Amino acid sequence: MTPAKAQVAVSVNLNIQPDWGPSGYDYVEYYYLPEIDVYFDVVNKRYVYWENNAWVHKSKLPSRYANVDMNKTYKVVMNNKNPWNSHASDKAKYSKYAKDRSQVSIKDKKKNTKKSKKK
Incomplete structure (x- = not known):
C-alpha cells in the first residue's frame, strides 16, 4: 500500500485588491456590484x-x-472567468443587495484594526 499524496495549491492576491473591496477574502478575481x-x-x-x-x-x-x-x-466576490456570461443570473440573484451597506471594506477593516491596537 502506498501512502496517499495530497497537493494543495493556495492562491492569495490580497495585496492587489482595492481598499474599497470587501474584507475577509484572500483571493478574488472579480467583484459584482449589484447597485x-x-x-x-x-x-x-x-x-x-x-x-x-x-x-x-x-x-x-x-x-x-x-x-x-x-x-x-x-x-459580491466571483472567482470564475468572465462572470458577465452569467449576468442575468447574477442580477436576479444579487439585486437584493443593491442598497445593502453592511459590508466592511478592506479600508474600514484596516482602520478598525489600527484603532483596536492603540487601546
Whole structure:
C-alpha cells in the first residue's frame, strides 16, 4: 500500500485588491456590484459593464456612476472567468443587495484594526 499524496495549491492576491473591496477574502478575481450592475476585474483593475450592446472593459467608470461610494456599495466576490456570461443570473440573484451597506471594506477593516491596537 502506498501512502496517499495530497497537493494543495493556495492562491492569495490580497495585496492587489482595492481598499474599497470587501474584507475577509484572500483571493478574488472579480467583484459584482449589484447597485450599479457592474463587474470589477481585480487582477487587471478594470470595470466591466454593458454599453452599446457589448461588455466593455474600462479602467474608469462612466460619469453616471460618479455618486457611488465604492467603500459602501455591496460587492459580491466571483472567482470564475468572465462572470458577465452569467449576468442575468447574477442580477436576479444579487439585486437584493443593491442598497445593502453592511459590508466592511478592506479600508474600514484596516482602520478598525489600527484603532483596536492603540487601546
